[in-house]
Amino acid sequence: MDATTDKDPLVQEQIYNALCYLGESEPEEILNACDEYLRQHDKLAYPHRVIILKAMETVVKDNIGLLEKSTAKVVIFLASNEMTKSKEVIRDWQQAASNVLVAVGQRFINKVMEEVLTKFQPGILPHYFVMQTFANLSVSNVFGMVPFLNSILGTMLPMLGMAKQDHMKSVFCYALQHFSESIQEYLANLDKAPDPTVRKDTFSNEIFSAYEVLFNSWLQHREAKLRLAVVEALGPMSYLMPSEKLEEQLPKLIPGILALYKKHTEAFYISKSLCQILEASVNIGSRSLDVQLDPLLGTLHPQVRWLPWL
Known part of the structure; x- marks a missing residue:
């Protein structure tokens, strides 16, 4: 060696x-x-x-x-x-x-x-790669990791306000994105899950608290990479938000996502997130979508029109 x-x-x-x-x-x-x-x-x-x-x-x-x-x-x-x-x-x-x-x-x-939880202590901003490891574990071992996520989210939420550097904000977004995707996969396969009593509302309040920080604060950031990291997280998170909170947020959330098309030339992640938010809204039988239809179509039509393969 x-x-x-x-x-x-x-x-x-x-x-x-x-x-x-x-x-x-x-x-x-x-x-x-x-x-x-x-x-x-x-x-x-x-x-x-x-x-x-x-x-x-x-x-x-x-x-x-x-x-x-x-x-x-x-x-x-x-x-x-x-x-x-x-x-x-x-x-x-x-x-x-x-x-x-x-x-x-x-x-x-x-x-x-x-071992890794010893390096994830309340009130202390964790190492960047501790969060990335949690995120990647949640993808690679859904059934093993989801039982830890409620506790991790509870410890993590106060840390969002402590994160001042963009790279830490980005890794928190990365973690929230993958945690949300992992939870969805777990819930979709409860018949195979080690704990079939897990429900969406186990995580809903924590996810909504994180959403408030990401949408109200970080999405307004001048750094484009961070905005995209936020957008990538918001889509999967929307499925797990309490139904009444998602309904309440839609009049702000959808215009907020649509506004990003003007700021970013790369629209893929914006469109993907928007699609997830719309699907989550339909899943809860949202009544807010009708009034969003005109701005949605007005913004999305140019996106479709300029697709390179059309």
């Missing part, structure tokens, strides 16, 4: 491939060896740590059914520390560590959450 410090990309790729190959026959040994190496070489530069973490992710994914609980715990603890060692966002390194946690979470979700 010392060869990971070689700056030649071909050598680095060979090291990655060799670790993955060895991991096919001896996954436990390779994962423990990677853990030991990274712990013993604390000063190893992050680009080289990334190679080892990526190999660990692949070995975990390919052998998830064979992993011992003890090895999983070792890998989880290492990846969690690698992910949060630097308070600054160092995307490649921390993403690689996060991906390891998500891979292990396919089977050992409770162990992963037990």
Whole structure:
């Protein structure tokens, strides 16, 4: 593994491939060896740590059914520390560590959450990649993650007001989007779910509280990327809002989304979110849509007319 410090990309790729190959026959040994190496070489530069973490992710994914609980715990603890060692966002390194946690979470979700929740404390803004890990876990392991989401949302809501930097606001939006999608998938498959008593209203109030921050504050932000992150979250969130609250918000929500067409040349995410909001409105039998019809058609007609394939 010392060869990971070689700056030649071909050598680095060979090291990655060799670790993955060895991991096919001896996954436990390779994962423990990677853990030991990274712990013993604390000063190893992050680009080289990334190679080892990526190999660990692949070995975990390919052998998830064979992993011992003890090895999983070792890998989880290492990846969690690698992910949060630097308070600054160092995307490649921390993403690689996060991906390891998500891979292990396919089977050992409770162990992963037990570790990562120690880094998600009330009143303290979490690491960017803690939120991203939660979001990606909610996608990759819906049944395992949804039971944690009510508690996570409860802890997260006060943090929205603490988030001052755009990248933190964006990752909260990313999390809310994926949490909402995960909850919908869980509710659509209750017959297979571990807890069939879960209902939409388990999450509705928290989702609405988050909606108020996103729509009333963050959507007005001058930064286009953040506005799009908000829009991507609002669509899935609309399905989970209390019916009466969604109905109450529609006269503001739909014009607010339509106004974004003038600010963004890339309309896909706006249209997708609008579609989800309209579907959620129809699902609750909304009476507010009739008065929105003219502005909707007036805004959407030019979008259809200028589709490149028409």
